[in-house]
Amino acid sequence: MALTLYDKLWQRNLVEQQDGETPLIYVNRHLIHEVTSPQAFAGLRFHGRQLRHPERTFATMDHNISTRSIAIDAAGKSAANQLATLEKNCAEFGVTLFGMGHKNQGIVHVIGPELGLTLPGTVIVCGDSHTATHGAFGALAFGIGTSEVEHVFATQTLRQNKAKSMKIQINGKVGDGISAKDIILAIIGKTGSAGAAGHIVEYCGEAIEALSMEQRMTICNMSIEFGAKAGLVAPDEITFTYLEGRDYSPKGKLWDQAIADWKTLKTDPDAEFDRVLIMEAAEIKPQVTWGTSLDQVVAIDGNVPHPDSYDDAVEKDSCAKALQYMGLTAGTKISDINISHVFIGSCTNSRIEDLRAAANTIQGQQVSKDVTAIVVPGSYRVKEQAEKEGLDEIFIEAGFEWRLPGCSMCLAMNDDVLKEGERCASTSNRNFEGRQGRGSRTHIVSPELAAAAAIAGRLIEPALLN
Numbered sequence: 001m002a003l004t005l006y007d008k009l010w011q012r013n014l015v016e017q018q019d020g021e022t023p024l025i026y027v028n029r030h031l032i033h034e035v036t037s038p039q040a041f042a043g044l045r046f047h048g049r050q051l052r053h054p055e056r057t058f059a060t061m062d063h064n065i066s067t068r069s070i071a072i073d074a075a076g077k078s079a080a081n082q083l084a085t086l087e088k089n090c091a092e093f094g095v096t097l098f099g100m101g102h103k104n105q106g107i108v109h110v111i112g113p114e115l116g117l118t119l120p121g122t123v124i125v126c127g128d129s130h131t132a133t134h135g136a137f138g139a140l141a142f143g144i145g146t147s148e149v150e151h152v153f154a155t156q157t158l159r160q161n162k163a164k165s166m167k168i169q170i171n172g173k174v175g176d177g178i179s180a181k182d183i184i185l186a187i188i189g190k191t192g193s194a195g196a197a198g199h200i201v202e203y204c205g206e207a208i209e210a211l212s213m214e215q216r217m218t219i220c221n222m223s224i225e226f227g228a229k230a231g232l233v234a235p236d237e238i239t240f241t242y243l244e245g246r247d248y249s250p251k252g253k254l255w256d257q258a259i260a261d262w263k264t265l266k267t268d269p270d271a272e273f274d275r276v277l278i279m280e281a282a283e284i285k286p287q288v289t290w291g292t293s294l295d296q297v298v299a300i301d302g303n304v305p306h307p308d309s310y311d312d313a314v315e316k317d318s319c320a321k322a323l324q325y326m327g328l329t330a331g332t333k334i335s336d337i338n339i340s341h342v343f344i345g346s347c348t349n350s351r352i353e354d355l356r357a358a359a360n361t362i363q364g365q366q367v368s369k370d371v372t373a374i375v376v377p378g379s380y381r382v383k384e385q386a387e388k389e390g391l392d393e394i395f396i397e398a399g400f401e402w403r404l405p406g407c408s409m410c411l412a413m414n415d416d417v418l419k420e421g422e423r424c425a426s427t428s429n430r431n432f433e434g435r436q437g438r439g440s441r442t443h444i445v446s447p448e449l450a451a452a453a454a455i456a457g458r459l460i461e462p463a464l465l466n
């Protein structure tokens with residue numbers, strides 16, 4: 001029988017499947033952070049259990065750390081408490097921790113791939129919804145709840161039903177200046193924010209194959225934002241080149257064996273998907289979200305929609321509510337929307353290529369006097385690389401703040417918080433009400449568009465900046 005990539009991943013990681021029971025799958029790598037692990041460790045302690053395979057779990061501090069200082073208490077007491085708890089738990093249970101200022105520290109979904117912890121064919125879980133990011137390597141990767149984190153700690157397995165499959169094929173080549181972020185936002189605009197609910201999405205087609213690993217991660221990262229359980233891209237030469245020589249990648253003979261195995265990880269030509277969506281790359285323009293869900297998105301040359309432009313009563317209503325929350329009037333040109341803040345960061349767009357793209361956009365120009373702009377690298381390794389290339393200086397000279405790695409203003413769990421009514425062009429992945437601070441207004445965009453907006457003080461197509 002012809003199999004999809006997902007079928008193959010499922011088969012190779014299935015431990016046990018009994019009639020009438022939820023199947024059990026093996027977990028190769030378990031990533032944890034300070035927010036969703038404390039109760040799971042407490043559960044282990046309560047039951048007097050150990051980790052089944054402590055060497056398969058890796059911890060980092062990312063969500064509520066300060067981006068100004070590596071002091072553990074720099075972002076407040078409750079953050080410090082959570083971070084100290086993670087430190088204590090990792091020491092007690094024998095888990096490798098990349099803590100404050102460690103050279104491997106960073107956002108969990110940035111460090112997994114860059115350390116070579118994320119490998120094709122494996123199952124990777126984390127108590128975090130953007131675990132889908134790692135699917136860019138042809139790994140089955142998804143977020144789990146805290147009680148599941150405890151289950152994985154204790155057994156290195158997970159109870160899981162097989163999901164449905166969906167193929168999203170992007171034909172042809174994207175136009176100049178179109179980024180991976182624009183592709184995924186255009187997909188979500190087309191499907192709606194529950195468009196892939198319950199499905200594992202495989203992204204394919206010429207436009208996807210042409211993407212670098214970092215760009216593929218941007219796409220897979222946002223799979224969860226239209227309801228997908230996980231996203232996948234079949235591993236290829238681009239994947240292998242990226243992984244070769246990374247700290248935890250296989251070496252020597254094992255590397256050769258791994259490559260031979262990974263080459264089999266692709267959907268068979270006649271395999272069938274439960275759903276298929278086909279789009280043309282050439283039709284995708286730079287995207288901007290105008291509302292409070294990811295499918296409330298238009299092209300940069302478009303206008304803020306009117307509630308009456310929707311036939312569906314629920315959509316009409318959510319458009320009206322979003323306009324009110326966002327302080328926008330229907331019909332306004334997107335490029336007439338002024339912004340007060342720019343955030344370049346998050347597990348969607350804080351890797352070296354994102355920072356290069358943003359730096360390249362602003363070269364020689366100054367951040368608007370009405371805008372506060374921050375750049376938060378995704379990890380210490382990204383930060384180090386960026387500084388080696390002089391990107392930090394380009395940002396600082398233009399008037400950006402160059403911060404320490406972390407989740408930062410993606411969800412404002414630390415002290416990088418917007419005030420009520422402040423409007424941010426953000427490279428992160430969620431524009432929900434209050435996401436970047438109570439009453440804050442978020443426009444999700446690519447790194448290029450965020451950088452251009454910082455200079456112009458308004459949402460603008462990067463190509464029109466000069």
Ligand SMILES: CC(C)[C@H](C(=O)O)[C@@H](O)C(=O)O
Pocket residue numbers: 035036063127128129130143411
């Ligand atoms: C804190 C964590 C549970 C959460 C998630 O699961 O996604 C966060 O990373 C987010 O992006 O909202």
Ligand code: SF4
Pocket residue numbers: 062063107108109128130346347348406407410411428429
């Ligand atoms: S950067 Fe944002 S989306 Fe990613 S893990 Fe952190 S809070 Fe979640």
